[in-house]
Amino acid sequence: MNIKEPATFSDEQISRLMFDNNRMWRTQLNFVLSEYDLTASAWAVIRVLRDEGQGCTQKELASSLAIEGPTLVKLLDNLERLGWIERRVAPTDRRAKTIWLIESALPQIAEADRKLGMTRHQIISALSEDEQAEFGRLLNKVRTNLERMNHEASRYGGIPPRD
Amino acid sequence: MNIKEPATFSDEQISRLMFDNNRMWRTQLNFVLSEYDLTASAWAVIRVLRDEGQGCTQKELASSLAIEGPTLVKLLDNLERLGWIERRVAPTDRRAKTIWLIESALPQIAEADRKLGMTRHQIISALSEDEQAEFGRLLNKVRTNLERMNHEASRYGGIPPRD
DNA sequence: GAAAAATCATTAGGTAGCTACTATTATGAA
DNA sequence: TTCATAATAGTAGCTACCTAATGATTTTTC
Numbered sequence: 390m391n392i393k394e395p396a397t398f399s400d401e402q403i404s405r406l407m408f409d410n411n412r413m414w415r416t417q418l419n420f421v422l423s424e425y426d427l428t429a430s431a432w433a434v435i436r437v438l439r440d441e442g443q444g445c446t447q448k449e450l451a452s453s454l455a456i457e458g459p460t461l462v463k464l465l466d467n468l469e470r471l472g473w474i475e476r477r478v479a480p481t482d483r484r485a486k487t488i489w490l491i492e493s494a495l496p497q498i499a500e501a502d503r504k505l506g507m508t509r510h511q512i513i514s515a516l517s518e519d520e521q522a523e524f525g526r527l528l529n530k531v532r533t534n535l536e537r538m539n540h541e542a543s544r545y546g547g548i549p550p551r552d
Numbered sequence: 553m554n555i556k557e558p559a560t561f562s563d564e565q566i567s568r569l570m571f572d573n574n575r576m577w578r579t580q581l582n583f584v585l586s587e588y589d590l591t592a593s594a595w596a597v598i599r600v601l602r603d604e605g606q607g608c609t610q611k612e613l614a615s616s617l618a619i620e621g622p623t624l625v626k627l628l629d630n631l632e633r634l635g636w637i638e639r640r641v642a643p644t645d646r647r648a649k650t651i652w653l654i655e656s657a658l659p660q661i662a663e664a665d666r667k668l669g670m671t672r673h674q675i676i677s678a679l680s681e682d683e684q685a686e687f688g689r690l691l692n693k694v695r696t697n698l699e700r701m702n703h704e705a706s707r708y709g710g711i712p713p714r715d
Numbered sequence: 716g717a718a719a720a721a722t723c724a725t726t727a728g729g730t731a732g733c734t735a736c737t738a739t740t741a742t743g744a745a
Numbered sequence: 746t747t748c749a750t751a752a753t754a755g756t757a758g759c760t761a762c763c764t765a766a767t768g769a770t771t772t773t774t775c
Binding site for chain 4: 575578579609610611621622624625642645646647
Binding site: 397398400401402403404405406407408409410414415416417429436455506509510511512513514516520522523524525526527528529530531532533535536538539 | 560561563564565566567568569570571572573574575576577578579580581592596599618669672673674675676677678679683684685686687688689690691692693694695696697698699701702
């Protein structure tokens with residue numbers, strides 16, 4: 390059908406497809422969210438708070454998001470500055486802080502969620518229903534493997550130190 | 553088989569799978585490349601120079617990599633500093649610079665390529681041969697759609713200005 | 716009970732992507 | 746020929762990810 394589409398893909402091509410898709414996908418979400426002064430990463434924080442319950446500590450939140458503590462700190466700094474969330478010192482542990490959504494932001498969150506859903510749907514609509522299910526299944530299989538591999542590379546999560 | 557694996561995946565779950573896979577995938581490649589003081593992004597530059605011919609301008613190189621000019625500038629700064637590539641002023645256009653691999657780095661590049669291939673293969677080996685082909689096909693379909701969508705969002709590639 | 720160890724959030728600094736802007740050089744039109 | 750416009754590389758500054766190290770507090774251990 391499309392003369393440019395190869396029959397199979399090398400590991401290298403698949404690798405590149407993953408990276409490029411991710412960039413463009415993020416760009417689309419950022420475009421929608423820019424109306425709310427939000428980004429895809431910041432949205433992920435809001436979504437977890439909304440769906441998995443507020444009042445968790447930063448440590449728990451970072452774990453839910455599968456990101457590291459310092460990454461979350463900056464996301465929360467921005468979200469707090471813009472009035473989406475607030476930090477409260479945990480009552481039982483003065484080291485820890487619990488994170489809460491600002492009540493008055495809930496309507497905007499619902500609105501953003503709706504728009505995001507439309508965009509995600511538009512992206513995914515490149516695939517048929519069956520293909521979507523298969524795509525999710527394959528992504529999940531790869532993720533399981535990657536999680537195992539990352540875990541085996543001991544605690545070496547990212548770019549190692551230089552000296 | 554696996555009780556934790558859902559039968560289908562929502563748009564949101566697929567979105568999250570894309571982002572998480574991408575992060576972990578990059579971590580794996582960075583781990584291999586750290587031995588050479590390289591990163592996944594820097595490697596992409598080297599690979600294009602090796603496979604698609606040296607001596608192209610930065611403009612052309614950025615286009616091949618599907619990244620923006622300023623992103624490439626920093627990658628080249630590091631690659632040049634570490635002795636992988638060199639910039640030469642283009643003979644016909646003094647604005648432009650052509651990019652060349654350092655000859656003596658070629659053996660190390662071949663070695664890194666071999667190790668990277670093994671790691672990519674290990675990641676992908678979560679899928680059967682047929683699944684790999686299908687995975688590539690689906691990723692490619694999504695990319696085509698994302699490219700169209702990104703293009704339609706006019707030149708608005710990323711995060712819009714704040715004021 | 717006091718010292719040592721662990722834990723939570725943060726800061727510092729690195730790569731990787733982006734947009735907007737600047738300086739230099741080419742090009743083309745009056 | 747001159748002058749405006751376009752194009753190339755680079756700079757500044759933003760988000761987003763990471764590791765390593767710090768400071769404050771809690772927990773453990775002796």
